Amino acid sequence: MDTVNSAVEIIVSIMLLVGAFFTLVGAIGMVRFRDFFQRLHAPTKATTLGVGGILIASMIHGVAHGRYGIHELLITMFLFITAPVSANLLSKAALHLKVPSGAGHPDVARRTTTGGDSPRKKAKPVRSKGKPAA
Amino acid sequence: MIPLALDIATGAITVAMLLCGLRLLRGPEIPDRLLAIDTLYVNVVALVIVLGMRLGTELLFEAALIVAMLGFVSTVALARYLTRGDVIE
Secondary structure (H helix, E strand, O other): OHHHHHHHHHHHHHHHHHHHHHHHHHHHHHHHOOOHHHHOHHHHHHHHHHHHHHHHHHHHHHHHOOOOOHHHHHHHHHHHHHHHHHHHHHHHHHHHHOOOOOOOOOHHHHHHOOOOOOOOOOOOOOOOOOOOOO | OHHHHHHHHHHHHHHHHHHHHHHHHHOOOHHHHHHHHHHHHHHHHHHHHHHHHHHOOOOHHHHHHHHHHHHHHHHHHHHHHHHHOOOOO
16 A cells, blocks of 8 residues: 555656646747747647646546546646647737748738738738728 | 655746746737737646645636636637637627
8 A cells, every 4th residue: 555655656746747847848948939930839739748747647646535537637638629729720810910930921821811911011900801881 | 755746846837937928028929929828828727736736625626627718718819809800700
Protein backbone atom coordinates (compact mmCIF):
# COMPACT_ATOMS: atom_id res chain seq x y z
CA MET A 1 0.00 0.00 0.00
CA ASP A 2 2.79 2.35 0.87
CA THR A 3 4.74 1.60 -2.28
CA VAL A 4 1.57 2.15 -4.34
CA ASN A 5 1.07 5.53 -2.70
CA SER A 6 4.65 6.61 -3.34
CA ALA A 7 4.41 5.45 -6.97
CA VAL A 8 1.23 7.50 -7.42
CA GLU A 9 2.96 10.51 -5.86
CA ILE A 10 5.92 10.18 -8.23
CA ILE A 11 3.68 9.86 -11.30
CA VAL A 12 1.51 12.84 -10.26
CA SER A 13 4.60 14.98 -9.60
CA ILE A 14 6.18 14.08 -12.94
CA MET A 15 2.98 14.87 -14.85
CA LEU A 16 2.62 18.18 -13.01
CA LEU A 17 6.19 19.17 -13.84
CA VAL A 18 5.82 18.15 -17.50
CA GLY A 19 2.58 20.12 -17.80
CA ALA A 20 4.05 23.21 -16.17
CA PHE A 21 7.13 22.98 -18.41
CA PHE A 22 5.09 22.83 -21.61
CA THR A 23 2.83 25.67 -20.48
CA LEU A 24 5.89 27.83 -19.84
CA VAL A 25 7.46 26.85 -23.18
CA GLY A 26 4.26 27.87 -25.01
CA ALA A 27 4.23 31.29 -23.36
CA ILE A 28 7.94 31.86 -24.05
CA GLY A 29 7.43 30.92 -27.70
CA MET A 30 4.52 33.31 -27.96
CA VAL A 31 6.67 36.15 -26.68
CA ARG A 32 9.85 35.41 -28.61
CA PHE A 33 8.80 34.45 -32.14
CA ARG A 34 8.97 37.07 -34.85
CA ASP A 35 5.65 37.42 -36.65
CA PHE A 36 2.09 36.49 -35.88
CA PHE A 37 1.91 33.27 -37.88
CA GLN A 38 4.94 31.93 -36.04
CA ARG A 39 3.55 33.09 -32.73
CA LEU A 40 0.34 31.19 -33.39
CA HIS A 41 2.18 27.87 -33.29
CA ALA A 42 3.52 28.01 -29.74
CA PRO A 43 0.36 28.37 -27.60
CA THR A 44 -1.92 26.22 -29.72
CA LYS A 45 0.29 23.16 -29.37
CA ALA A 46 2.55 23.51 -26.36
CA THR A 47 0.07 25.14 -24.01
CA THR A 48 -2.67 22.66 -24.89
CA LEU A 49 -0.26 19.79 -24.18
CA GLY A 50 0.77 21.42 -20.89
CA VAL A 51 -2.81 21.75 -19.71
CA GLY A 52 -3.37 18.13 -20.78
CA GLY A 53 -0.46 17.03 -18.58
CA ILE A 54 -1.77 18.95 -15.58
CA LEU A 55 -5.23 17.47 -16.13
CA ILE A 56 -3.78 13.94 -16.26
CA ALA A 57 -1.96 14.66 -12.98
CA SER A 58 -5.19 15.87 -11.40
CA MET A 59 -7.05 12.83 -12.70
CA ILE A 60 -4.54 10.36 -11.21
CA HIS A 61 -4.53 12.35 -7.97
CA GLY A 62 -8.32 12.26 -7.79
CA VAL A 63 -8.56 8.54 -8.56
CA ALA A 64 -5.99 7.85 -5.84
CA HIS A 65 -8.15 9.83 -3.39
CA GLY A 66 -11.29 7.95 -4.17
CA ARG A 67 -13.26 9.92 -6.75
CA TYR A 68 -13.69 9.63 -10.48
CA GLY A 69 -11.98 11.83 -13.04
CA ILE A 70 -15.09 12.89 -14.94
CA HIS A 71 -14.58 16.63 -14.57
CA GLU A 72 -11.02 16.47 -15.81
CA LEU A 73 -12.13 14.35 -18.74
CA LEU A 74 -14.75 16.96 -19.64
CA ILE A 75 -12.27 19.84 -19.46
CA THR A 76 -9.71 17.89 -21.51
CA MET A 77 -12.21 17.07 -24.24
CA PHE A 78 -13.46 20.64 -24.35
CA LEU A 79 -9.98 22.16 -24.55
CA PHE A 80 -8.73 19.67 -27.13
CA ILE A 81 -11.75 20.31 -29.34
CA THR A 82 -11.85 24.10 -29.05
CA ALA A 83 -8.14 24.98 -29.24
CA PRO A 84 -7.72 24.16 -32.99
CA VAL A 85 -11.01 25.90 -33.81
CA SER A 86 -9.99 29.14 -32.12
CA ALA A 87 -6.52 28.96 -33.70
CA ASN A 88 -8.11 28.54 -37.14
CA LEU A 89 -10.39 31.53 -36.55
CA LEU A 90 -7.46 33.62 -35.32
CA SER A 91 -5.37 32.80 -38.40
CA LYS A 92 -8.32 33.62 -40.66
CA ALA A 93 -8.72 36.98 -38.94
CA ALA A 94 -4.99 37.66 -39.31
CA LEU A 95 -5.09 36.77 -43.02
CA HIS A 96 -8.08 39.03 -43.48
CA LEU A 97 -6.40 41.94 -41.71
CA LYS A 98 -3.16 41.37 -43.70
CA VAL A 99 -0.97 41.11 -40.64
CA PRO A 100 2.70 41.43 -41.67
CA SER A 101 4.23 38.02 -42.27
CA GLY A 102 7.71 36.85 -43.09
CA ALA A 103 6.43 34.53 -45.81
CA GLY A 104 4.15 37.00 -47.58
CA HIS A 105 0.46 36.63 -48.29
CA PRO A 106 -0.69 34.28 -51.02
CA ASP A 107 -3.49 35.28 -53.35
CA VAL A 108 -5.40 32.13 -52.47
CA ALA A 109 -5.77 33.30 -48.93
CA ARG A 110 -7.31 36.56 -50.08
CA ARG A 111 -9.87 34.69 -52.14
CA THR A 112 -10.85 32.22 -49.45
CA THR A 113 -11.34 34.77 -46.67
CA THR A 114 -14.79 36.15 -47.08
CA GLY A 115 -15.66 39.76 -47.63
CA GLY A 116 -12.16 41.16 -47.85
CA ASP A 117 -11.98 43.10 -51.09
CA SER A 118 -10.34 46.26 -49.79
CA PRO A 119 -6.68 45.82 -48.92
CA ARG A 120 -5.86 47.57 -45.68
CA LYS A 121 -2.51 48.02 -44.08
CA LYS A 122 -3.64 48.97 -40.59
CA ALA A 123 -5.45 46.46 -38.44
CA LYS A 124 -8.97 47.81 -38.13
CA PRO A 125 -12.27 46.01 -38.10
CA VAL A 126 -13.82 46.29 -41.52
CA ARG A 127 -17.42 47.38 -41.45
CA SER A 128 -18.07 47.30 -45.17
CA LYS A 129 -21.50 45.72 -45.04
CA GLY A 130 -22.40 46.21 -41.46
CA LYS A 131 -25.57 48.23 -41.12
CA PRO A 132 -28.18 48.82 -43.77
CA ALA A 133 -28.72 52.46 -44.66
CA ALA A 134 -31.95 53.31 -42.94
CA MET B 1 6.73 15.35 -3.08
CA ILE B 2 3.41 16.53 -4.43
CA PRO B 3 3.41 19.92 -2.58
CA LEU B 4 6.81 20.78 -4.06
CA ALA B 5 5.61 19.88 -7.56
CA LEU B 6 2.47 21.96 -6.96
CA ASP B 7 4.61 24.93 -5.94
CA ILE B 8 6.81 24.61 -9.03
CA ALA B 9 3.77 24.24 -11.31
CA THR B 10 2.11 27.31 -9.77
CA GLY B 11 5.25 29.35 -10.29
CA ALA B 12 5.69 28.23 -13.90
CA ILE B 13 2.06 28.95 -14.79
CA THR B 14 2.30 32.36 -13.14
CA VAL B 15 5.40 33.21 -15.18
CA ALA B 16 3.57 32.02 -18.32
CA MET B 17 0.63 34.29 -17.48
CA LEU B 18 2.98 37.24 -16.99
CA LEU B 19 4.52 36.55 -20.41
CA CYS B 20 1.01 36.47 -21.90
CA GLY B 21 0.34 39.82 -20.26
CA LEU B 22 3.54 41.17 -21.82
CA ARG B 23 2.38 40.07 -25.28
CA LEU B 24 -1.07 41.48 -24.55
CA LEU B 25 0.36 44.90 -23.75
CA ARG B 26 3.04 44.93 -26.45
CA GLY B 27 1.48 43.05 -29.36
CA PRO B 28 1.89 45.08 -32.53
CA GLU B 29 -1.33 43.85 -34.16
CA ILE B 30 -4.80 43.12 -32.88
CA PRO B 31 -4.63 39.32 -33.55
CA ASP B 32 -1.52 39.20 -31.34
CA ARG B 33 -3.49 40.60 -28.43
CA LEU B 34 -6.32 38.18 -29.17
CA LEU B 35 -3.88 35.26 -29.16
CA ALA B 36 -2.51 36.51 -25.84
CA ILE B 37 -6.03 36.50 -24.34
CA ASP B 38 -6.63 33.00 -25.71
CA THR B 39 -3.42 31.69 -24.12
CA LEU B 40 -4.20 33.56 -20.91
CA TYR B 41 -7.48 31.78 -20.39
CA VAL B 42 -5.93 28.37 -21.05
CA ASN B 43 -3.34 29.22 -18.40
CA VAL B 44 -6.13 30.28 -16.05
CA VAL B 45 -7.73 26.85 -16.51
CA ALA B 46 -4.43 25.18 -15.60
CA LEU B 47 -3.97 27.44 -12.56
CA VAL B 48 -7.49 26.74 -11.28
CA ILE B 49 -6.88 22.98 -11.59
CA VAL B 50 -3.58 23.24 -9.71
CA LEU B 51 -5.35 25.27 -7.02
CA GLY B 52 -8.07 22.60 -6.81
CA MET B 53 -5.42 19.92 -6.32
CA ARG B 54 -3.75 22.00 -3.63
CA LEU B 55 -6.96 22.67 -1.71
CA GLY B 56 -8.22 19.14 -2.22
CA THR B 57 -11.67 20.28 -3.29
CA GLU B 58 -13.79 19.15 -6.18
CA LEU B 59 -15.64 22.42 -6.50
CA LEU B 60 -13.10 24.24 -8.62
CA PHE B 61 -13.41 21.98 -11.67
CA GLU B 62 -16.74 23.53 -12.58
CA ALA B 63 -15.06 26.93 -12.35
CA ALA B 64 -12.33 25.72 -14.72
CA LEU B 65 -14.93 24.40 -17.16
CA ILE B 66 -16.82 27.70 -17.13
CA VAL B 67 -13.60 29.67 -17.68
CA ALA B 68 -12.75 27.41 -20.64
CA MET B 69 -16.20 27.80 -22.22
CA LEU B 70 -16.36 31.57 -21.77
CA GLY B 71 -12.84 31.98 -23.10
CA PHE B 72 -13.61 29.97 -26.23
CA VAL B 73 -16.81 31.90 -26.87
CA SER B 74 -15.08 35.26 -26.41
CA THR B 75 -12.23 34.27 -28.71
CA VAL B 76 -14.65 33.14 -31.42
CA ALA B 77 -16.72 36.31 -31.07
CA LEU B 78 -13.71 38.63 -31.28
CA ALA B 79 -12.19 36.72 -34.21
CA ARG B 80 -15.49 36.89 -36.11
CA TYR B 81 -15.72 40.59 -35.31
CA LEU B 82 -12.25 41.11 -36.77
CA THR B 83 -13.05 39.01 -39.86
CA ARG B 84 -16.60 39.99 -40.74
CA GLY B 85 -16.97 43.31 -38.97
CA ASP B 86 -19.92 41.96 -37.03
CA VAL B 87 -20.47 39.15 -34.54
CA ILE B 88 -23.93 37.95 -35.55
CA GLU B 89 -25.18 38.92 -38.97
